[in-house]
Amino acid sequence: MVYVENSEQEVNMKILAIETSCDETAASIVEEDNFRPVVLSEAVASQMAIHAESGGVIPNVAARLHVENLPAVLKKATDSQRLDYDAVAVTVGPGLIGSLLVGVAAAKTIAMAKDLPFFAVNHMAGHVYSAWLAPSETGDSKLETGLPQLPALFVIVSGGHTELVLMERHYRFQLLGATRDDAAGEAFDKVARMLGLPYPGGPAISELARHGRSDAIDFPIGLNERDNLDFSFSGLKGAVFHEIQKHPAPLSEHLRADIAASFQDTVARTISRKTVAALQSNPEVRSVCLVGGVAANKHLRVELEKAVKNARGDVQFHLAPLQYCTDNAAMIGAAAIFKHLFSKPDDWSLVEANPNFEL
Ligand code: KG4
Ligand code: ZN
16 A cells, blocks of 8 residues: 555555566556555567577577667556556566666666655566466456465476475565576476477477377486475486487487477476475465466476375465466566565665576
8 A cells, every 4th residue: 555645545556567587578567456466557578589599598689679678668568558656666686687787777767766666576576476466368356266375385487497485474485495407497498409499498398298198208307305395407308318319310200299298297297296395394385386487388287286286185276377477577566566565665776686686
């Protein structure tokens, strides 16, 4: 809530959020409504097509494109319904430094010029709070599907990170496990390249996997000891490479599909096992939430839900809406709403973009 000057009236806080940590230039206005984030506007300029040509994100190209695209994206997010806002939020890290700097500079400038509260948001906190967003295309409210209940366990699987995070209270994050090498999304992107598929690899692998058998090849699960909540995907990536080397090129369509399906299933089983282990050692957990770019993977969505329900029938399972799995500004606005409610704003003059910012 914010108070309007010269008025007794309470109005809901509206936050303009900016996200430029990697290859999406995004802005959104998110409003707080009774402890729920409601998305009022969104605009995004995706660089995906340009990076697809080079097979991955080239950092200085990404930064330059953010500079070029951010003004129009901001105009679209704020102009479309003549929306005003009471605060500014921005992703300050983790991410690519050149990309982060563009969004942070713009957000600081707006906060300074308009004398608005400023919220520095961790990109991973944004992914966490994507679980509170309702999918816009269905017009559903999270009232119907239910909001995550705390303590909640977050399975964050993105291109840069794979983490298990426990949240007992809003805006307090406890890291239970993380990847020691590649992130799950990175493994999808690298295996896709080995199979001659385009960037980003996740959607391409899941499409190819539809034609293959997930039990065709027995790939290894990294760090598969009991009670180890860290992840490792480099062994799996190496095993896929060796499998490809065993056969004369070009691989048959049939074999490529079997490799894609078996790889995808191994990632899903790895994530499910670690999640169940985390649930077993944290019996107070009431909700499990799957978020991040790789959470868009249908096979993972289905398999993780099954594993969680089998392990603990009393736990709720939540998925970030598909449109808010990959990077977006609405999730940054959602995180900022909860920072406003349960923590405090930041002094923009003391905030710096931080590529290694930890939760
Ligand atoms: O969260 P995100 O948009 O960016 C980061 O914060 O890293 O995640 C991007 C990652 C990419 O590696 C992409 O291949 C992966 O998410 N991804 C998927 C799918 N859609 C995107 N991985 C598996 N299956 C998908 N359907
Ligand atoms: Zn992300």
